[in-house]
Amino acid sequence: MDTADLLTVGAVARRSGFAPSALRYYERLGLISATRTTGGQRRYTRSVLRRLAFIRAARNIGLSLDEVAAALEALPQGRTPTKADWARLSRGWRQRLDDQISGLLALRDGLDSCIGCGCLSLRRCAISNAGDRAALDGPGAAFLPRSLRRVGEV
Amino acid sequence: MDTADLLTVGAVARRSGFAPSALRYYERLGLISATRTTGGQRRYTRSVLRRLAFIRAARNIGLSLDEVAAALEALPQGRTPTKADWARLSRGWRQRLDDQISGLLALRDGLDSCIGCGCLSLRRCAISNAGDRAALDGPGAAFLPRSLRRVGEV
């Protein structure tokens, strides 16, 4: 690998959209790695960009960094991961997304039956008792990611 | 209001599903209130239950407590809120849910085109660039609520 091909933190940050501090954090968690210059600075191979794209994608799907780490462990150790490797990794996301979508649809349908009646009954209202899915996480489970909150007015 | 109608924290906690500590927290934030006995203990009117149902519902839709507080401010000051008041408050949620659902659908469709190609391109992939909606919150916006994470394996 030609040294000219190696990327600095700043370059990786710009290209991936992750802050340098996030890259260092991911490195501490073992999600990515880098070689070092004699002076101790990080130098990344371009392959880290695809790895970061995977991390970003997984986060968007809703995986925690712990889960991302576990997923990345499943990559082949000996060789450079192929497209098929990445695709295999992301195949399970489809089911996950379907589950999320159906949860929100149920919530919306409940809301439709609720608006106008204004019931919000502790026992009957579909919104205040947001389905079995939420119950898995105890009462009051939030259905929305932070990124989608605070968008509109009530 | 007959004193016999007043509820203790424990009773409200049991009926609403919120922990007593959460009720105290909500009170500090001004979301709910209670009268006090001469000894300093909280006594709630039954109206707090509907208010808590609203809070639970709003949280399930994805509102932050700040937003819930702002919404509750909009309730009529002079009189007991009617069903119509509550319904008006929750009407904006429909749009919000629709937005959330379409965001997830876009993500899923992107995933379908992505699985098998394994691209995860930083520029092209719909999953690693999860749509304009996520871009509002900068790169890496998470689409999933905590409650739905960590559900499956990748």
Added chain:
DNA sequence: CTGAAAGATGAAGTTGACTTCAAGTCAAGG
């Protein structure tokens, strides 16, 4: 009247995913 259960308080802890800070070091164009 009494004792156990329930309630009160402020401060500190929790979780996840980072960011910020302070103080110092490295890399490289001119």
Added chain:
DNA sequence: CCTTGACTTGAAGTCAACTTCATCTTTCAG
């Protein structure tokens, strides 16, 4: 060689929404 911007580190801070803790007080059935 020098300067300036980029990089290094560990520790501490942030945010949201609560929970937990330690210690003390109140309530009320019997």
